[in-house]
Amino acid sequence: MSDTWRIVEEELSKPSLFRSRESLMPEHLPDKLPHRESEIRSLVSYFKHLVHDPGSISQRVLIIGGVGTGKTALSKLFGKIFTRTAREKGYNVSYVHVNCHRNRTLYNIIYDIARQLALPIPSRGLSAKEMFDALLVFLDELDQYVIVALDEFHYFASLSQSDAVYFLARTYEAYEGSKRINFVFIASDTSKLAFLDPVTEGYLLRHVIKLLPYTSTQLHDILKYRASIAFFEGVYDDEVLKAIADYEGVDKGGGGNARHALEALLLAGDLAEKDGARRITIEHVRRSLASLSREIVSVSEFIKHSSLHELLVLLAIIKLLRRSGVREVRIGDVEEEYRSICEYYGEIPRKHTQVYEYIQSLSRAGVVSAHPSGRGHRGRSTMVSIDYGPLDVLENYVVETIKKRRELGL
Numbered sequence: 001m002s003d004t005w006r007i008v009e010e011e012l013s014k015p016s017l018f019r020s021r022e023s024l025m026p027e028h029l030p031d032k033l034p035h036r037e038s039e040i041r042s043l044v045s046y047f048k049h050l051v052h053d054p055g056s057i058s059q060r061v062l063i064i065g066g067v068g069t070g071k072t073a074l075s076k077l078f079g080k081i082f083t084r085t086a087r088e089k090g091y092n093v094s095y096v097h098v099n100c101h102r103n104r105t106l107y108n109i110i111y112d113i114a115r116q117l118a119l120p121i122p123s124r125g126l127s128a129k130e131m132f133d134a135l136l137v138f139l140d141e142l143d144q145y146v147i148v149a150l151d152e153f154h155y156f157a158s159l160s161q162s163d164a165v166y167f168l169a170r171t172y173e174a175y176e177g178s179k180r181i182n183f184v185f186i187a188s189d190t191s192k193l194a195f196l197d198p199v200t201e202g203y204l205l206r207h208v209i210k211l212l213p214y215t216s217t218q219l220h221d222i223l224k225y226r227a228s229i230a231f232f233e234g235v236y237d238d239e240v241l242k243a244i245a246d247y248e249g250v251d252k253g254g255g256g257n258a259r260h261a262l263e264a265l266l267l268a269g270d271l272a273e274k275d276g277a278r279r280i281t282i283e284h285v286r287r288s289l290a291s292l293s294r295e296i297v298s299v300s301e302f303i304k305h306s307s308l309h310e311l312l313v314l315l316a317i318i319k320l321l322r323r324s325g326v327r328e329v330r331i332g333d334v335e336e337e338y339r340s341i342c343e344y345y346g347e348i349p350r351k352h353t354q355v356y357e358y359i360q361s362l363s364r365a366g367v368v369s370a371h372p373s374g375r376g377h378r379g380r381s382t383m384v385s386i387d388y389g390p391l392d393v394l395e396n397y398v399v400e401t402i403k404k405r406r407e408l409g410l
């Protein structure tokens with residue numbers, strides 16, 4: 001047998017450490033969510049009219065919580081089990097999950113709801129409101145009730161006209177018939193909704209479920225459960241899970257983010273498998289945690305190919321964010337910082353429109369996020385943020401690249 005054949009054979013016959021690697025992927029919905037039981041109970045109690053007195057009210061609940069606190073998983077798992085139970089009891093209740101990051105207009109949201117419910121609503125020729133009316137007619141005909149989850153709702157709220165948000169938040173306000181649509185709004189925090197008019201905001205804030213970042217003990221339980229499904233027995237020991245939970249737990253200075261913790265576990269498993277090891281060791285966990293700032297790794301490709309002035313603008317954003325300690329900065333302030341950085345490097349600053357274009361291109365590449373400010377700010381402006389880190393590592397990398405670029409005279 002040739003060497004290559006032998007290598008392929010050998011690699012294929014290696015036993016895997018994973019019983020189910022897919023179960024650690026972000027899109028996998030687990031069967032239970034340790035430490036979110038009371039939140040599931042709250043959701044059930046908010047929506048129990050759907051099996052006690054369907055149509056009597058249209059419920060709205062807002063789930064808020066930071067990144068990786070389980071908002072999406074909580075809503076989906078609740079929706080899945082609740083509708084299944086309701087159907088078993090003979091009630092026609094469905095759950096649809098709409099991502100407002102992908103569907104940012106009222107039209108797209110309503111179209112997506114209709115599509116998921118498999119209602120034959122034409123995609124052309126109707127306005128958003130006409131489509132909504134058609135949806136209501138179908139639901140009446142089918143005697144069906146729906147829980148609509150609007151995930152990443154703050155995207156829709158910040159980008160749409162307030163009457164669109166108003167329309168969703170206050171549907172049925174003066175409606176006499178059977179109220180068939182209920183909402184779960186999901187957002188990262190209430191400040192993102194603060195620019196709504198007070199009445200609409202009041203509607204959204206009436207029933208709030210707040211998810212706190214996970215502590216290391218909670219993450220430890222979550223990892224124990226998820227690891228028992230993902231790996232074969234004997235592949236990991238508790239020390240490994242504890243190390244990840246301690247790194248990420250909010251009480252130990254971490255972000256309390258379950259997604260990070262699960263990513264670290266998956267990566268540690270992959271590293272162990274690549275090493276041909278039979279078990280995941282603490283060293284695999286260390287390596288996994290060290291490379292977890294892989295956003296920086298992934299943006300470094302783009303940075304390598306950026307023009308000098310694009311890099312100077314990026315440096316301005318990083319410096320401003322670090323100095324001010326806030327989450328996002330105004331484009332006007334970025335431009336001012338950029339001009340003083342140009343002065344330092346002896347470069348002639350580019351014009352406003354060009355700076356704006358650089359920021360858009362950095363944003364398209366996912367290096368920064370740029371979005372219009374909400375109404376709370378004086379005047380409309382573009383806000384820029386960087387949602388990963390650490391920023392000092394990123395800054396060093398950008399400064400190094402600028403230095404090289406200038407040495408080469410590019």
Ligand SMILES: Nc1ncnc2c1ncn2[C@@H]1O[C@H](COP(=O)(O)OP(=O)(O)OP(=O)(O)O)[C@@H](O)[C@H]1O
Binds near residue numbers: 028030067068188222
């Ligand atoms: N209590 C839990 N038990 C088990 N797995 C959990 C738990 N909480 C979160 N997870 C898992 O952690 C990951 C992140 O959760 P999820 O996507 O629901 O967070 P999120 O709050 O929606 O985050 P984002 O703000 O980024 O949208 C998912 O893979 C989810 O299955």
Ligand SMILES: [Mg+2]
Binds near residue numbers: 071
């Ligand atoms: Mg989510």
